[in-house]
Amino acid sequence: MKVAFVGATRGMGRALARRLAERGDGLFLLGRDSGEMELSARDLEARGAPAPVGQAALDLSRPDGFGAALDAADRALSRIDALVVTGGVFAAQDELATDLSRLGALLHTNFTGTVLICQEAAERLAARGGGLICAFSSVAGDRARRSNYLYGASKAGLSVFLDGLDLAYRDRGVRVLCVKPGFVRTAMTAGLPVPPFAGEPDAVARAVVAAIDAGRHVVYAPSVWRFIMLVIRALPRAVLRRVQL
Amino acid sequence: MARLTPSESEAPWSFEPVAGWGRHPVEVGRVERPEHLALPAGAEPLVPRGLGRAYGDAALPSAPGGCVLESTRADRIREFDPVTGQLRCEAGLSLAEILRVFVPRGWFPPVTPGTKFVTVGACVACDVHGKNHHRDGSFGGFVDRLRLLTADGRLVDCGPGRERELFLATVGGMGLTGLIVEVTLRLRRVETPWIVLETQGVAGLEAMLEGLRLSAAHWPYTVGWIDCLAQGSDVGRGILMRGRHATQVEAGTRRARRGRRIHVPIDAPEWLLNPLFMRWFNRLYAWSHGRTLRRRVVSYDAFFYPLDAISQWNRLYGPRGFLQYQCVVPRTAGPRPVAALLERLAAAGAASFLAVIKDCGPASEAYLSFPLEGTTLALDLPYRGAVTEDLIHELNAIVIDHGGRIYLAKDAVTRAADFARMERRLAQWRAVRDRWDPGHRFRSALSVRLLGDTV
Numbered sequence: 001m002k003v004a005f006v007g008a009t010r011g012m013g014r015a016l017a018r019r020l021a022e023r024g025d026g027l028f029l030l031g032r033d034s035g036e037m038e039l040s041a042r043d044l045e046a047r048g049a050p051a052p053v054g055q056a057a058l059d060l061s062r063p064d065g066f067g068a069a070l071d072a073a074d075r076a077l078s079r080i081d082a083l084v085v086t087g088g089v090f091a092a093q094d095e096l097a098t099d100l101s102r103l104g105a106l107l108h109t110n111f112t113g114t115v116l117i118c119q120e121a122a123e124r125l126a127a128r129g130g131g132l133i134c135a136f137s138s139v140a141g142d143r144a145r146r147s148n149y150l151y152g153a154s155k156a157g158l159s160v161f162l163d164g165l166d167l168a169y170r171d172r173g174v175r176v177l178c179v180k181p182g183f184v185r186t187a188m189t190a191g192l193p194v195p196p197f198a199g200e201p202d203a204v205a206r207a208v209v210a211a212i213d214a215g216r217h218v219v220y221a222p223s224v225w226r227f228i229m230l231v232i233r234a235l236p237r238a239v240l241r242r243v244q245l
Numbered sequence: 246m247a248r249l250t251p252s253e254s255e256a257p258w259s260f261e262p263v264a265g266w267g268r269h270p271v272e273v274g275r276v277e278r279p280e281h282l283a284l285p286a287g288a289e290p291l292v293p294r295g296l297g298r299a300y301g302d303a304a305l306p307s308a309p310g311g312c313v314l315e316s317t318r319a320d321r322i323r324e325f326d327p328v329t330g331q332l333r334c335e336a337g338l339s340l341a342e343i344l345r346v347f348v349p350r351g352w353f354p355p356v357t358p359g360t361k362f363v364t365v366g367a368c369v370a371c372d373v374h375g376k377n378h379h380r381d382g383s384f385g386g387f388v389d390r391l392r393l394l395t396a397d398g399r400l401v402d403c404g405p406g407r408e409r410e411l412f413l414a415t416v417g418g419m420g421l422t423g424l425i426v427e428v429t430l431r432l433r434r435v436e437t438p439w440i441v442l443e444t445q446g447v448a449g450l451e452a453m454l455e456g457l458r459l460s461a462a463h464w465p466y467t468v469g470w471i472d473c474l475a476q477g478s479d480v481g482r483g484i485l486m487r488g489r490h491a492t493q494v495e496a497g498t499r500r501a502r503r504g505r506r507i508h509v510p511i512d513a514p515e516w517l518l519n520p521l522f523m524r525w526f527n528r529l530y531a532w533s534h535g536r537t538l539r540r541r542v543v544s545y546d547a548f549f550y551p552l553d554a555i556s557q558w559n560r561l562y563g564p565r566g567f568l569q570y571q572c573v574v575p576r577t578a579g580p581r582p583v584a585a586l587l588e589r590l591a592a593a594g595a596a597s598f599l600a601v602i603k604d605c606g607p608a609s610e611a612y613l614s615f616p617l618e619g620t621t622l623a624l625d626l627p628y629r630g631a632v633t634e635d636l637i638h639e640l641n642a643i644v645i646d647h648g649g650r651i652y653l654a655k656d657a658v659t660r661a662a663d664f665a666r667m668e669r670r671l672a673q674w675r676a677v678r679d680r681w682d683p684g685h686r687f688r689s690a691l692s693v694r695l696l697g698d699t700v
Contacts, residue, residue: 010280022346036281043321047346187280187318191257 001132002026004073004080006058006117007087008044009036011186012136015201016086019209021049028073028080030058031087060087060113061105066120074124081131083121085114086179088136090188096150103150110154115161122169122176130173134212135162139180139220142229145245166217178218179208182225197224263313266559267300268566269628270657272690274306274313282319282336282426284394285312292689293420295364296339299371300569301657303419305690308700314424316366322346323427330432331389336366336425341553343432348545352432353490355387359601361550366425371654372417372614376466376488376549379457379606383616384430385416386609392427396682400426414677416611419653421687421696422678438501439491440466440548446536450481450587454580454620457604460487466548469602472527473624474520476591480584483602484534488548495542502544507555515563518627523598562627568657570597570637571623573605573616574649582647583620586640590624593636600624612674615652623655634658641667653691664695 003020007013008029021027021044029037034055041053056072058065073080088110096103118133125131140148141155159178166176183189184199199222211219220226232245263274274292277285285291291312294304306313316337324333330352332343340354341361347353358373367373369391374383381387390404391412401423403412415422443464447453453469460467464487471483552558559567574582583602590597601623608617626633641663644651650667651659665671675696678685685698692698 014280039321039323042323046322046325187257187278190278191259 001082002028002077002080003082003084004028004030004070004077004121006030006060006083006085007136008084009033009040011086011188012181012184012201012204013084013086014040015205016084016208017044018047019202019205020084021045021047021053023209024048024050026050026077027053028076029053029055030069030073031055032057032059058117060085060117061109063113063116066117070117070121070124079128080121081125081128083118083125083131083133083135085117085135088114090151092192093146093148093150106151107154110151111157111161114158118162118165118176122165122174125174126169126172130175132175132177132212133162133165133169134177134179134208136179136181137162139182139225139229142180143233143235145232145240147245163217175215176217177208177211179204179211180218180220180225180229182220182222182228184221197222197228199225258312260310263294263305264297264566265300265302265304265657266298267568267628267657268559268562268564269568270302270305270690272302272305272311273309275310276313276315278315278318280318282314282316282394282424284398284424285314288684288686290686290688291424292687293366293370293424295337295367295370296362298358298360298363299367299654300567301653301655302690302694303371303654303656304367307688307690307693307698311688316364316425319426320364330434331429332432333390333427333429334365335427336364336369338365339363340365340368344545347432348435348438351435353435353545355431355433356381356384357549359550360553361546362553365428365430366420369416369425369428370418370420371652372609372611373654374605374616376468376603378616379461379467379604380465382606383417383609383611383614385611385614387431388416388428389431390429391415391425393423394426395423396684396686401681404429410677411681413611414613414674414681416609417614418611418674418678419613419689419691421685421689421692422681423687435490436493437491437496438545439496439499439542440488440545441491441495441540442486442488442543442548443538443540444534445485445538446534447481447483447485448536449479450580450584453481453483453485453602454583454604456485457602457620460485461604465489467603471587471600471602471622472530473587473590473597473600474524474527480587480591484530488543491542497542499542506553509555509557509560511560512564513561515565515627517563518561518598520594520598527598562625565628565630567628568626568633568637569623569655570626570640571615571621571652571655572640572644572649573619573621573652574644574647575617575619576604578619578647578649580620582643582649583622585643586622589636589639589643597624597626612670612677613653613668615650615654617650619649621652623652638663653695656691656695659695661695661697 008017037055045051054076058069137159138155140152141159162178204221207221258277264271319335319337368384466488475482605616
C-alpha cells in the first residue's frame, strides 16, 4: 500500500504506522507538528518503510488545506492508494459540557474534518480505480452514555458516515474500514480511570492490519469490545438512566 | 490523537500503586507516561522507570505520591546503521521490540538479561549482564553515547570519550544521575535467530563451577541452574547450559513459530509453590535429565527468555510477592562462599527452589556496575516478612566477608551500612552524582534506603 497517514506520531496511530512500515508499505505523514512527524518518519524508515518517509502539514480542523495535503502525498508516493486517519481529539465530558468553544472544536475536528478528508480521498481513489480508507471512530459512538455522549456524538456521526461511505464506494473499488477502539492505554487516555478490558496500542494495530487484509468494514479492538457494546446497546433505557455508565 | 487539556503541554498523570517485579514493596506514585521525555515543571523529586522488571524498589518513588516518570511510550528509533549495527533510540524502546524488528535482519542485542521486557534506558541504568558476561562484559560496554536530561533541565551527551565521569556514573547508576532520554548502542551480527544449546546434568557445586569454567573458553553463553533443595553431598546439583548463535547450516529450514504467551490471571495461593512440591519437581527435573550431555537447536526466546512465555509469572508467588537475591563473589575467594550461601539457604528450610549460577568476567569501570570477576548466584525468595529479610541480611554478611556485592536491580531490603561495606567505589560515584544533581532531584525508594537520600 501507499498510505497517507493522519496521526502517525502518537498512540494507536504510531503503533499502526509501525506495523504498516514493517510490511514495507509506503508512508506519507500528515499532521500539525512537523518536528514530531520528522521523528516518526525516521522511526518508520528504520522499521522498514521505504525511505524517505515524507510529511506535509495538515490540521483536521482546517479543511481548506486537505486538497494540498493529499496532493503532496500523491506526489511523494506517486499516487496514494490508502488514507488512514487516527488523528482526532478527546476531552473529558465535564470539560466539554461547560466550554462550548472546546466542544465546537472537538466536534469540528472529529466529525467535520475527518468526514471531509475521507470524502475527498474516497473520490480521488475511486477515480483511479480504488483503494482503502481507514479511520478511527470509537465504541463511544455506538450508544450514548451520560459519561461521554459529547465525544461519543462526534464518533457516532463518524461511524455512520464511514458505514455509508463503504456502501457508496465499494462498487468503485474503495474499501472503507471503520475502527472502533475500546479503552486503550495511550497518552490520550492517561489519567482516566482504567476500566476492565483495556487494550494496548500495538494489539489494536495488529487487529486493524488483520481487518484491512480481510477486507472488513468495521473492527472492534480489542475484539472483546464488540461484545461489551452489544450488551450496552441492548440495555433498556430505564437501566441507562439509573446507572452511572 | 491529541488531548484537549487546558494546557496541552501539561502531561496527564494518575496515582497508582507502584511495585517492582517482585511485588514487594508497594508504594503509591504519581505516574506519568509521556510520549516525549521531559522533566516535569517544578523541582519535585522524581524516579525514572521503564517496564518495571527491577525486582525491588529501584523504580519506586522516594515518598508516597512521588513522581514516577515511565519511559515506555518514548520508544522511537532515531537512527540505525545497517553496516555497523549502531542503533540510536529513545530510552523507552524495549529489547523485545529491538528483537522483533532487528532479528529478522540479522542483528541481536549485544547483552541481554533474562527478560526481553526491559527498556534500553533501564539496561543502561542497571548495567545489565547476561549469559555472555564472561566473554563480553555488561551492557554499558556496548553503549557509545547517552543523552541525559540532568537535574537542571539541560540535555547532556556523554559517552566513553565525552563527559566520561558522568557516563561511568550513569551506567549502573540506577537512574540517579539524570533522565536517560536517548541511547546509542551497538547491536551484534547473528546469522540466524536460533541457538545451539547444550545441557548437562552436574552432580555438585565443584562440578558446576568447573563446567562453567571449561565452557567459557568456547561458548559465548553459559549459565547453570542449581537445585537449592538438594542437601549434603548433593549441594550444587543442577544443570549446566551453554549456547551459541546457530549458523545457517545448523538452523536448517526451521521456521519461527509465533509463541503463545500463557497468562497468569490472578495471584496464586501461597501454598502452590510449596517446598514439598518443588522438591519433587526439582528431583524429577534432575532425574529426567540425568548426567547426559544433550545438544539441540532452540529459539532465542526459549534460550534467553523462558519465563517471558508466562506473562505475569510473578503472580505465582502469591499476593505477598517475593524477593530476588543476586550477589557476586570474587573468584579469588574460591568456591567456599558459594557453598556457604547454598548451605545457608538449604538450612533456611527450602526458602528458595532454584538458583541461577554464572561466572562473570572482569568488572566494568562504571562505578556502580554490579558484576565482578567471580561467581554470581541469583534466586527467588517468597516474601514472608522478617524471616525473609533476616535471611537476606545473613546472606549479605557472607557476601561482605568474601569481598562480594549485590545487584541493586534485584534488591529491596539490604541495609545502607551493608551496602557501603560492599561498594568500595561508592564515594567516587557520589561525588559525580552530587556534581550533576546536588539536590538529589533524581531519587527513589532505593536511594532513600541505601544512599541516605531524604524522603
